[in-house]
Amino acid sequence: IKNIKSNRLSLTNFCLIDYILRGDILTQALIIGLIMILISAILILLSILIKIKAKKLKIDNKIQQGKIIYSDLNIPEKSYFSKRYRITGKPDYIIKKNGQYIPVELKSGNHLNAKKNHIYQLLAYCQLIEDNYNCYTPYGVLVYIDTSKQFKINFDPKRRFQLESIIKEMRKSIKCNIIKRNHNEIQRCIKCSMRQYCNQKIS
Known part of the structure; x- marks a missing residue:
C-alpha cells in the first residue's frame, strides 16, 4: 500500500511538472509571477525581521541612533588590524551615522564615570576603524549597561597623541x-582573560 501511495504521489508531481512545462504561455507566466511574488514577500519579511532585531539590540544595549554595520556580541566578527601601530581588536559595535563610523563599547559594572583603561581601549578602536575604513573617526561611545551611563569620547589630537604614547610604552615594556600588574582589584584579576598565563595574579 505504501508503495502504491508513493507511486501515486510521484505520478502527481510528475503530472504537475509536465502540466507546467506543457501549459500555454499565459499559464507559465502566471505561475512564474506567483513564485516571484512569494520570493519578494519572503525577502520583505526578512528585511523587516533584520530591522526589528537591530532596533532591539539598540534598545537592549542603550546604543545611540545609527545603522549597525558591525556587531561582535551575538556572532563573533573579524578582528581589525592596524599595520601602522601593529594593534588588533574588535569593538562591540560600529555605528554608521552621517557617513561616519563610530565604535561603541559596552561595559558592565557600577561605573558613574568613564574609566581610563576603557577610554584608551575605545580610542584604539577609533584608530583601527580609521586604518581599516580609510576614514576620519571623530569620537567613540562608551556605554555602561548597569548604570545606563553613556560617554562620548572625542578622538581629538590630544587623545591621539596619548594613544600613540601608550602604544610605544607597551612596545617598550614587551621588548624589555x-x-x-597595574592594579590590586581581585574581581578584575579573576575575570581577566590572561589570568591563566599571569605570574602576578591576585589569589
Missing part, C-alpha cells in the same frame, strides 16, 4: 620583558 618588564610587564607589571
Whole structure:
C-alpha cells in the first residue's frame, strides 16, 4: 500500500511538472509571477525581521541612533588590524551615522564615570576603524549597561597623541620583558582573560 501511495504521489508531481512545462504561455507566466511574488514577500519579511532585531539590540544595549554595520556580541566578527601601530581588536559595535563610523563599547559594572583603561581601549578602536575604513573617526561611545551611563569620547589630537604614547610604552615594556600588574582589584584579576598565563595574579 505504501508503495502504491508513493507511486501515486510521484505520478502527481510528475503530472504537475509536465502540466507546467506543457501549459500555454499565459499559464507559465502566471505561475512564474506567483513564485516571484512569494520570493519578494519572503525577502520583505526578512528585511523587516533584520530591522526589528537591530532596533532591539539598540534598545537592549542603550546604543545611540545609527545603522549597525558591525556587531561582535551575538556572532563573533573579524578582528581589525592596524599595520601602522601593529594593534588588533574588535569593538562591540560600529555605528554608521552621517557617513561616519563610530565604535561603541559596552561595559558592565557600577561605573558613574568613564574609566581610563576603557577610554584608551575605545580610542584604539577609533584608530583601527580609521586604518581599516580609510576614514576620519571623530569620537567613540562608551556605554555602561548597569548604570545606563553613556560617554562620548572625542578622538581629538590630544587623545591621539596619548594613544600613540601608550602604544610605544607597551612596545617598550614587551621588548624589555618588564610587564607589571597595574592594579590590586581581585574581581578584575579573576575575570581577566590572561589570568591563566599571569605570574602576578591576585589569589
